[in-house]
Amino acid sequence: MAYAQALSCLADGTRRTVFEKLGAGPQSVGELARDLPVSRPAVSQHLRVLKEAGLVNDRPEGTRRVYYIDPDGLAELRQWLDRFWDRALESFKSAVEETGAERDPKEQP
Numbered sequence: 001m002a003y004a005q006a007l008s009c010l011a012d013g014t015r016r017t018v019f020e021k022l023g024a025g026p027q028s029v030g031e032l033a034r035d036l037p038v039s040r041p042a043v044s045q046h047l048r049v050l051k052e053a054g055l056v057n058d059r060p061e062g063t064r065r066v067y068y069i070d071p072d073g074l075a076e077l078r079q080w081l082d083r084f085w086d087r088a089l090e091s092f093k094s095a096v097e098e099t100g101a102e103r104d105p106k107e108q109p
Contacts, residue, residue, distance in 0.1 A: 005052075005054070006077045008053075009052075014036065014042075015050060018047065019056070028061075051067075055070060056068065
């Protein structure tokens, strides 16, 4: 059920923006906060929640911490979403095949 925590986490607009900014590459709290209308401590709190949800991780770089998207956590969310995508594609394929079978044989090339 890690996907449920990830979805809940990303429901917050600021948190989602922080996550999306990390899509451009690893960044420190200061770099992330620079373009956001919230304080550094608030960005740190959002990063903590993203980390608890398994969506981001961090590593030390000198005296600061750099945050990045955790591919393992993102993979769990993607697997859950892919189930719906697979079903949608299968339904689309079935609909196309049914439409093709219903055509008048004289109209088919």
